[in-house]
Amino acid sequence: MIKTALAASLLLVLAAPGVSAAAVQDSIVWAPSYEEGLALAKTTNRNMVVDFFTPT
């Protein structure tokens, strides 16, 4: 019964307006490089978030 209720809730959430397919993707899509990311940001008119990191 509880499982059924949870499943129904999940379906409602997924069907809710504003929840796109991209919103339920399971990971961030990373551009292959900074340069390609920048080109994509320009062509799609999106802001870009760049993670400058060093491997641990």
Added chain:
Amino acid sequence: MMDTTTFIDSAVVGFAKDFVFAKVNGHVDSLLERNVGISGHPTIILFAPDGVEIDRLLGYYPADTFMLELNNYLAGKNTLADYLKRVAAAPQDAQLHYNLAEKYTARSKYADARPHYSKVMELDPENKLGLNDDAMYYLAFLCRKEKDFLKAIEGFRAMIAAYPASELREDAETYIPWLYGEAGDTTQALKYYKEFLVKFPGSKETEWVKEQIQKIEHPEDKTKTE
């Protein structure tokens, strides 16, 4: 660390669909890092579609504050430009000067940061805001970044003397021997690394400090492995 926490958080994954996300490995693309003034890792920079920086985050951010700060930046809040305006409107506000100094520090603009850290202490001589030990620490840290190692040591010592109970004391005490090493004085470096182990027996830096001692006492071990 953000790869295993913030960037896999379901809310951040949803949030990310409206942006282009990219990574830059500082070990591989040091030229780009220098060009954008990276002062530490991780640094997250938010760029407008035309490639102009909106602002940046320095250090680890959990999912909720990561999204909150990026949204603030998009709204023009808490950015460098915002703090410049706010400091101009309230030049006697020590907290605003501190926030502005942090913004410059994160951009590696140390000369611009310095007067604002100094202003924090000038405006709050009794340290009512509790920012003065941080300001003194970062003033010493700026000297370290500018490779003025002896001045940095002097700065960290002054900070420890003025605020011995500061949360930053342990970090400052780690820097002192490291700075002696950078200045070429391995005798003093060794002395203060050993003192550190006595003063802070349970420190998270213990292993690192022991490695530094080993490198100084047995430099031939390093040569063998290279």
